[in-house]
Amino acid sequence: MxxxxxxxxxxxxxxxxxxxxxxxxxxxxxxxxxxxxxxxxxxxxxxxxxxKTDTETKAIKAARQSFAEVIGELGLMPEFEGRSAAEIDRIIEACVDGFRDAMGRIALNDDIPF
Known part of the structure; x- marks a missing residue:
């Protein structure tokens, strides 16, 4: 139960x-x-x-490194310097949620290629 x-x-x-x-x-x-x-x-x-579950919290924290690498490659690091971990986590969560929502909408429309 x-x-x-x-x-x-x-x-x-x-x-x-x-x-x-x-x-x-x-x-x-x-x-x-x-x-x-x-x-x-x-x-x-x-x-x-x-x-968030403990696993979700750990996954978001682990994603910070990938996020930092991408914004560094794109030359965007100065815009994010001084931002708190909570602010970065909020961006990561928004990206994950947006991706998940879009995948759900695509699946409901049978638009997934085989």
């Missing part, structure tokens, strides 16, 4: 997927309608995410 995403108790059949799109967004489990409502409100404000 999955744990409630808000309080950690055992979930009891209350679920939420942002925009009812379980193919694009995580599906969260909750123990009650109260926790489900709270989780849905958080996810709506954060474009489907309640919080």
């Amino acid at each position: 999955r744990a409630c995403r808000i309080c950690g108790r055992a979930s009891r059949g209350f679920f939420f997927a942002h925009l009812l799109r379980a193919d694009l967004y995580p599906t969260y489990a909750f123990c009650s309608r109260r926790c489900q409502d709270a989780g849905a409100a958080i996810a709506k404000r954060r474009n489907g995410m309640i919080d």
